[in-house]
């Protein structure tokens with residue numbers, strides 16, 4: 001899939017890892033053979049020369065199946081109550097204030113820093129759910145270009161999901177002023193999508209899918225029309241939508257259509273293996289059965305869902321029955337795949353009053369099971385198999401070396417303070433070695449300048465309101 005990224009080093013034909021996790025087992029001194037296309041050609045045991053193997057724990061790079069990079073700026077600005085009742089809907093007002101101020105260079109600077117952090121957090125591929133469409137007075141597709149540039153600079157694989165957004169609520173309610181930077185009519189959206197197809201053809205650095213913001217923001221008939229227009233296009237790898245994140249969305253959908261959100265999509269024949277349903281927090285058991293039957297993917301974003309007070313889905317039975325699940329960083333309050341897996345299990349423990357909720361009889365180690373499920377589910381959610389994509393955590397990432405190998409991942413996920421990947425290989429090229437990225441100084445300084453300026457702008461805007 002996504003080919004040569006500017007941030008990546010020279011192509012490797014083989015890399016030897018001291019400890020490589022493969023399908024729930026640790027291989028010692030495993031040499032990964034890499035073909036000319038950056039895919040894994042084979043894995044074999046070897047006896048490397050002293051110092052030739054990459055030390056530490058190496059696991060497959062995870063797909064971040066749901067990301068809004070611009071929201072990276074918001075985390076610190078939304079941690080004091082907006083009023084006597086603070087929830088998802090009040091958080092959204094802060095997000096609108098930021099979205100309305102961003103210019104193209106701001107978006108690129110924030111995204112590059114975000115993607116660099118996501119690489120350190122064990123992700124090698126991002127699905128960018130891009131509903132922020134208009135940046136200041138600049139022309140259309142600036143936002144898409146800014147995201148693609150940031151991905152190229154960092155070396156992150158990118159699946160761009162241009163996102164249709166038209167209304168403020170069910171029944172075609174007109175957009176509110178804060179939503180105007182997101183809005184496009186259907187004709188313009190399809191023209192823009194086809195232009196992106198010309199800029200990012202198959203096999204290039206950027207893969208394409210399509211997203212519908214939500215059933216609140218896009219009428220179900222329009223979703224059907226746009227889906228029909230794009231589903232035969234080989235460039236369109238996947239279809240994503242936010243669904244059932246909040247109880248108010250479920251009751252609004254029931255009121256308008258007589259069905260909850262997932263059931264409504266299913267009733268229109270819209271669920272298929274290409275679909276990824278983001279959150280599904282308040283989907284019923286019957287709806288999750290419909291998702292599983294369609295072989296669609298549920299994308300959970302555990303740290304964002306915790307930060308926004310969304311709720312905690314009943315997801316373990318869905319997984320036991322063979323349902324597909326991916327993880328995403330969503331608002332980027334968390335930037336680590338390890339943190340998402342830990343939060344996923346811990347939220348379930350709090351809600352169910354049990355431990356090791358995701359454990360099953362033949363796969364008792366929760367961290368290993370969640371890594372296996374989310375690795376496969378992430379690739380499914382973006383319709384791409386990935387390549388020679390590996391991340392390595394070294395001895396600074398916790399006390400895993402003191403444990404039996406069966407507990408290495410459990411130690412890394414549940415017993416380590418903020419582990420960060422030190423080596424990242426994407427498509428057989430080094431994107432990061434020894435904890436450093438070739439662009440990190442420039443990326444860091446642009447991010448700092450951008451955040452400082454935006455914070456002053458937003459604070460002075462609030463004082464004048």
Ligand SMILES: [Zn+2]
Nearest residue numbers: 066068242330
């Ligand atoms: Zn989202």
